[in-house]
Amino acid sequence: MSGPNNPLRVSLVQFEIAWEDPLANCALLEEKLQLLINQTDVVVLPEMFSTGFSMNDQGAEIGHGPVIKWLKLMANRLNALVVGSIKCKENNQFFNRFVALTPNGEKFCYDKKHLFRMGGEDQFYTAGNERRIISYKNWNIAAFVCYDLRFPVWSRNVDLSYDLAIYVANWPAVRAHAWNTLLRARAIENLSYVVGVNRIGQDGNEIQYQGDSALISYLGNDLLNLSNKDSIRTLSISKSDLMEFREKFPTDLDADHFELIN
Numbered sequence: 703m704s705g706p707n708n709p710l711r712v713s714l715v716q717f718e719i720a721w722e723d724p725l726a727n728c729a730l731l732e733e734k735l736q737l738l739i740n741q742t743d744v745v746v747l748p749e750m751f752s753t754g755f756s757m758n759d760q761g762a763e764i765g766h767g768p769v770i771k772w773l774k775l776m777a778n779r780l781n782a783l784v785v786g787s788i789k790c791k792e793n794n795q796f797f798n799r800f801v802a803l804t805p806n807g808e809k810f811c812y813d814k815k816h817l818f819r820m821g822g823e824d825q826f827y828t829a830g831n832e833r834r835i836i837s838y839k840n841w842n843i844a845a846f847v848c849y850d851l852r853f854p855v856w857s858r859n860v861d862l863s864y865d866l867a868i869y870v871a872n873w874p875a876v877r878a879h880a881w882n883t884l885l886r887a888r889a890i891e892n893l894s895y896v897v898g899v900n901r902i903g904q905d906g907n908e909i910q911y912q913g914d915s916a917l918i919s920y921l922g923n924d925l926l927n928l929s930n931k932d933s934i935r936t937l938s939i940s941k942s943d944l945m946e947f948r949e950k951f952p953t954d955l956d957a958d959h960f961e962l963i964n
Contacts, residue, residue: 709938710841710866713742713782716915716928718903719872722760724752728772734934738780742936743839745776747786748870748901748915749848750798755872755905757826762791763799770801770809777803783838786899787814787847787870795828800845800870802836810836814847815856823849841865841941844894848873851884851898855962859892862954865944866895873900875912882914890922893948895939902930920944 717734720726731747738745752769753761763769769788777784785802798814813830817823833856836843844864848871850856857867867888873881881900889896895918902913917926917937926937948954 708840709940710744710839711742711936711938712744712866712897712917713738713746713934713936714897714899714915714917714926714928715745715747715934716899716902716913717748717932719748719751719754719901719905721754721906722756722758724761724763724769727752728769732772732776735776735780738782738934738936740781742780742782744843745780745782745784746868746870746897746899747784748899749787749872750789751786751870751901753789754901755821755823755909756789756907757822759789759791759796762789762796764791770803773801773803774807774809777805778807781805783836783843785845785868785870796826797830798823798827798847800834800847802843802845804838810834810845812845812847814850816849816853818849835864843868847871851881851888854888854891855960857888857892858960859894859954860957862893862948864892864894865941866897866939867892869896869898871898871900872905872911873914875910878912878914882916885916885918886922889918889920893920893944893951893954895920895944902932920947 790799800812802810812834834845842864844867885898912930915928
């Protein structure tokens with residue numbers, strides 16, 4: 703078990719999502735993830751991993767539906783925290799919901815705050831307004847989804863409340879430079895590890911994705927980069943190294959104080 707000075711094994715899962723087909727995506731992932739049984743602590747799937755980034759009710763999860771049950775099963779089987787975002791319907795509203803399941807079935811959720819208006823996401827989905835930090839194996843993990851990456855105030859690591867930020871995404875290849883730049887900026891400015899997991903291939907709207915999923919150190923350096931490959935990569939990160947750097951270079955002590963107004 704990970705402790706204050708022990709590493710956390712993080713697995714990035716980059717693949718091509720079958721359009722609006724949760725059954726196919728879960729079946730594919732179930733086969734791929736078998737290699738991670740008892741080999742990792744956190745498994746990160748892309749944004750809307752069960753459907754792709756679509757603006758309709760096709761494949762939407764209602765209540766404790768089949769995709770949530772599948773995530774619960776996989777978390778238990780892998781003995782790991784499994785995270786990703788899915789299309790959810792609740793009280794006649796739709797949400798792009800980051801969901802995390804622990805091995806013992808505990809569930810954490812975060813509804814995407816920043817909806818991508820250029821893709822019509824704000825016309826179909828309802829925005830969340832609460833940040834989510836997940837405590838797991840003595841690590842504090844902040845949950846974000848795709849377009850959230852462009853907004854540093856929302857991502858701000860106030861009082862160093864998180865050690866690892868996870869951004870799950872369907873970020874198009876045409877804006878890959880922004881994705882790669884902002885992931886590293888968020889790591890440096892927040893004195894935190896950052897994971898960004900994106901998809902590859904082409905979706906049902908003929909939008910192309912090149913992946914570039916990455917694990918970034920608190921110094922802004924690439925520890926893992928999946929390029930445009932269909933792959934799963936795992937790496938251990940050290941909390942003791944992070945804490946040591948924060949003590950030596952405490953930029954958080956000079957941070958500007960502010961209050962979020964939604």
